[in-house]
Amino acid sequence: MTLNLQNIDEIVARALPEGGAGAAVAVRRNGETVFKKGYGAANVETGAPFTPDTAFRICSVSKQFTCLLALLAEERGLLSFDDHPKRYLRDLSGLPEDVTLRHLATNQSGVKDYWCLAMLAGAKAESRFRRADADHIVHRMAELDFSPGARFAYSNTNFAILGWVLETVFDAPYADILQREIFAPLDMTSTFVGAVTSEPLPGGATGYEFNAEGDLTPAIVDIEWEGDAGIVSTLNDLLKWEANFEDNRIGPADLTARLTADHAYGDGGNAPYRYGVRAAVRNGVLGHSHTGALRGWRMMRLRAPEENTSVIVLFNHLTAPEKTTFAILDHVLQNKTQPVTGAPAPAPDGVAGRYFDAEAGLSALIEPSDNGLTLSCGGRTFSLRQTETNVFVAENDAASVRVETGASPILQFTAPSENVSATFRKSAPPSDMHPGDYVGAYTCRDFDSVMTITAAGAGLTVRFEGRLGAAAAIPLNPVDKDVFIFPCLRALDQAPPGEFTIVFERNESGVVSQAVIGCWLARHTIFNRTDAPGGG
DSSP: OOOOOOHHHHHHTTTTOOSSSSSEEEEEEEEEEEEEEEESETTTTTTEETTOOOOOOOGGGGGHHHHHHHHHHHHSSSOOOSGGGGGTTTOOOSSTTTTOOHHHTTOOOOOOOOHHHHHHTTTTOOOOOOHHHHHHTTTTTTOOOOOOSSOOOOOOHHHHHHHHHHHHTHHHHHHHHHHHITTTTTTOOOOOOOBTTTTTOGOOOEEEEOTTSSSSEOOOOEEESSSOEEEEOOOHHHHHHHHTTSSSOSSSSHHHHHHHEEETTTSSEEOBBBBBBBEEEETTEEEEEEEEEEETTTEEEEEEGGGGGEEEEESSOOSSSSSHHHHHHHHHHGGGOOOOOOBBOOOOOOOOOEEEEETTTEEEEEEEEETTTEEEEEEEEEEEEEEETTEEEEEEGGGGEEHHHHHSSSEEEEEGGGTEEEEEEOOOOOOOOOOGGOEEEEETTTTTTTEEEEEEEEEEEEEEEEETEEEEOOEEEEEEEEEEEEEOOSSSSSSOOEEEEEEEEOOOOOOOEEEEEEEETTTEEEEESSOOOOOO
16 A cells, blocks of 8 residues: 555644644554654754654653563563552552552552642642652552542553562662663663653753743653653654564563453453553554653554554644544555544533532533533543434543433433443532631641642632642632632643542531542542631
């Protein structure tokens, strides 16, 4: 098959921002690299071009490397995926007994995401964060968000712990293990662990984000991460990793097949998130994929095994890579894909609005858009198409929504791939809210963090201070009785966890005594009130 290379150029061009930041893209088909090209600048200030040899932070795509190491360790009898992490890490004794390494590797553990919790410990987006800070948060975790195996919830903590376990069983630093077991055997000579993100990359490649005016600016990120991320590679080296999925050259012949093998939830339902790889059927084509993200860096690796086709897209800016990756795959497969069609969802009366799940302490928002309706929840926004009266389906059937209108509207949210079903009730801020009820200081003993609620005009602000610093005050938006939300527009790593919800709880006297804070990746973090109640 002859590819129209100009069309791929046009697809990539649509994703490049003004200001010069660039991309690198490759396609493998039937065991050969059929397209490979760099675009724009790896460093806008110096004019260095983005090429297939440009060093790049692959971020969460590192998770599949961590999982392959774990499979190698199991093959050698060094660990079992059925083991509890504390068999190898004694200081994780607070972690519930039913969590296993398999739960960690498949994002089914219920362990909270430590990057989300860091924002409740006073972190600013540019704060310094090192392994000792991760230890401080992770080793104090005791309560899970759900029973292990019950559902999917993305958590970077899972893979940080898995990386620490690997260091124990291999008796070597994570970077050294990867170099010996994966990078060297695959001749990935330009790939290494660059765990500290503030350290410059070879060649000077820089990641960019958009400032308040919409202009590109170098992203300032000073975190240390391993296991969940941290690998630096190039497009050329990633093609060597890709080739290994075609002709396994590490360990037993079926090792990479085990990485993408089927998994199940505890109730027997299919679990699409495998070992650091997500399986999904899009437009009739099975894909194994993962994205990587850090402020300034975005990538996607996608392999369609039945088509023996892979697409890799790297951006040194915060443009989401999924649309570009899928468009290139559609172009390469030509008539193989059959896009799902469906009319945009209209906006029936009574459907749009804010909804609140009291059990989980989480909120969701349905609002009109140019194409009908969108659903925002969990830091994600879904375009909805209507299938029947008040029943809507998200793109690629990722989720379904049923809304029962009437005096007390209810939203039934279902995401089968995540084994999630939730009931939200339509919410509205009370007309008789008294801000003084909430003003005061609250402490989370788990993370030595203090939350301060302050009156600001007729409203309230929230501010966190702790081990990671003192964050700026953020306005609170009331959404229901004793329930508020606040945004996290920028985080230490990249994707903010969406809106945080604060649910204030009252004692028998009706006085606010504690606050329960959560987002979709880290729920039910308790802050106890430590001062006398305010007036108002």
